[in-house]
Amino acid sequence: MQWVRCRKRQNVSFRPTMFAMLRRVADPMNNAFRCILIITLLLSGVYTGKAQSPRVARGGEDDRFNIGRGTLFSATASKNQTAEKLKTPYSETILNDIDESIDIITRNYYSSSDARPDILAKSGINSMLRSLDPHSSYYDPPEFEDLIGEQKSEYFGTGVTISDFERDGILESYVISTFPASAADRAGLRFGDRIIAVNGSVVAGLTSREIRGLIRGPLGTTVRLTIERSGKLINFDLRRAKIASPTVTNAFLLGNGVGIIELSDGFSLTTPAEFDAALIKLKSEGMRSLVLDLRGNPGGVLESAIRVAERFLPAGRTIVSQRGRGIYDNRVWKSENRRPETIPIIILVNRETASASEVLAGALQDNDRALIVGEKTFGKGLVQTVIDLPGGGGLTLTTARYFTPSGRLIQRDYEKTGNYDYYRHSDSPDPSTQKVAKTRTNRTVYGGDGISPDKQAVLEQFTAGRIALLDPIFFFTREIIYGRIPGISVSDSPDNPDEIKITPVFINFAKKWPGVSHLTKTDAEWAVSRIRFNLILAMSGNSAAESYRLRNDPVVKTALNFLPDALTFAKSTFTPKSPFSQVK
Known part of the structure; x- marks a missing residue:
């Protein structure tokens, strides 16, 4: 995702000739609907008005949507544009039909609660964007505010992480962990605390996502949480503050000079600085090779992924290219690093590794700089530009596509399948249709279907049976x-939960839950490992728990066997080779 903003308050204005089609309805949602419709018409060629772009350092060419790295999106009409040219008969007909349709639905549909104009407009906007591709999306003002906070790796809250668990048919929210030095951490909220009320309002029946919305609020304000702990009700008054939500969630030595950095929460504006700090820490501790965990990384800010890739690629090496409709949507990023890191690298990926994280994996794979281990990635190679809309909402609009250094398209096909199959990976491209490319050392790689690993790794199977165990695992931990x-007592072995013998007791405990009539040996071992993780989380915090998980991760253990291959790649990176070649 490109971090490009279009703020109504910052050099963005709508001339009266363009806004004439928006001003008839004062509701912000309807205005947003009209604004997005105009964008769609522009992209389709129906709406013929040109947008005048702000001047940028690389030139003054005008483009319909001058959306590029470090610039603002502008929807300002050209000075010589007339109202007659902007308001084509076809576009006016569409806008009039929308007005009339919403009016008819809201006045005549049998359920007035389902026919609210804001709901209809939001649904219409998203349907319109979904007709373009699976990743262009509209966000109402609260959702857009959350999106912006995610890209900045911050939000205003108390620093408490909560989740939903069900017992005896009742779904309730519980505290899982707290951010270090946050208001929740200082107040003493603990793993297993059951949330009863927020500011005196009972939250029974609400999901953790809804409760999270109640807990978050304006900077400096106070929220009261009422929790139940071991049968007692306790009130906590917490002052909301800016909460840092780092994307580099863990960094430590696995042993024998092998460091691991977990970068699974996306790429934000702060990721490069976080990554540099982790590298410095591990190198000071004696790291000689690196495992970079990108499993589950959904992507994020493209420039941040590029900066991470640049840490390992010498100056002049291509990182990624971007091809789109506008002048500034077509560019190539190359490394400018004259002193790159030379340590061997293994990158872990899975089917949830997507977008910017695929750019990073593809850049290091095509340059033969890292060994990719795991399973095929998601296959999202579309560039979304973040655009503010009048009224506080916004959208992420696809403006270009990513290509790896060898010219491979990362994006999977989405035109021949529905969204359900697309997101479940039910579709599989015909291998004969995939573009063949060559890495820097002439290895064969394929385009059009994500990033395939160099080495497959046995992945943990998250079966329906294991899903059914999640609730009893949590409540068993809470009871301990x-x-x-x-x-069984945590005090028996507070520093080593592996020594706590819990398997037989847990099996009897879990059988009380629906869907857990029989546990296989493998599932029981998996459940016990999760319980031990929870115990460390409760006793020592998130960082220690994640360290335990990664040290016992079978994929990590498998990846370590491939370190000699990663060393070979590292040596080849700094040896002159022929340029990339492509064949069909």
Whole structure:
């Protein structure tokens, strides 16, 4: 995703000739609907008005949507544009039909609650964008505010992480962890605390996402949480503050000079600085090779992924190219690093590794700089530009496509399948239709279907049976912490949960839950590992728990066997080779 903003308050104005089609309805949602419709008409060629772009350093060419790295999106009409040219008969007909349709639906549909104009407009906007591609999306003002906070790796809240768990048919929200030094951490909220009320309002029946919305709020304000802990109700008054939400969630030595950096929460504006800090820390501790974990990384700010790739590629090497409709949507990023890191690298990926994280993996794979281990990535190679809309909402609009250094398209085909199959990876391209390309050392790689790993790794299977175990795992951990499981106490081995013998007791405990009539040996072992993770999370915090998980991760253990291959790649990176070649 490109981090490009279009703010109504910052050099963006709508001339009366263009806004004439928007001003008839004062509701912000309807205005947003009209604005997006105009954008869609412009992209389709129906709406013929040109947009005048602000001047940027690389030239003064005008383009319909001058959206590029470091610039603002502008929807300002050209000075010589007339109202007659902007308001084509076809576009006016569409806008009039929208007005009339919303009016008819809101006045005549049998359910007035379902026929609210804001709901209809939001649904219409998203349907319109979905007809273009699966990744262009509209965000109402609260959602857009969350999106902006994610890209900045911050939000205003108390620093508490909550999740939903069900027992005896009742779904409730519980505290899982707290951010270090946050208001929730200082106040003493703990793993397993059940949330009863927010500011005196009982939250029974609400999901954790809805409760999160109640907990977050303006900077400096106070929120009261009422929780239940071991049968007692406790009130906590917490002052909302800016909460840092780092994307580099863990960095430590696995042993034998091998460091691991977990970068699974996307790429934000702060990711390069976070990554540099992790590298410096690990190198000071003796790191000689690196495992970079991108599993589950959904992408994010493209420039941040490029900066991470640049840490390992010598100056002049291509990182990624971007091809789109506008002048500034077509560019190539090359490394400018004259002193890159030379350590061997293994990158872990899975089917949820997407977008900017695929750009990073593809750049290092095509340059033969890193060994990719795991499973095929998601296959999202579309560039979304973030655009503000009048009224506080916004959208992410696809403006270009990514290509790896060897010229491979990352994006999977989405035109021949529905969204359900697309997101479930039910579709599989015909291998004969995939573009063949060559890496820097002439290895064969394929385009049009994500990034395929150099080495497959056995992945943990998250079956329906294991999903059914999640609730009993959480509640069993909670009972251990409160000292309510006979014969098992955290105090027996506070620093090493592996020594706590819990398997037989848990099996009997779990059988009380629906869908858990029989546990295989493998599932029981998996469940016990999760319980131990939870116990470390409760006793020592998130960082220690994640360290435990990664040290015992079978994919990580498998990846370490391929370190000699990664070393070979590292040596080849700094040896002159022929340029990339492509064949069909």
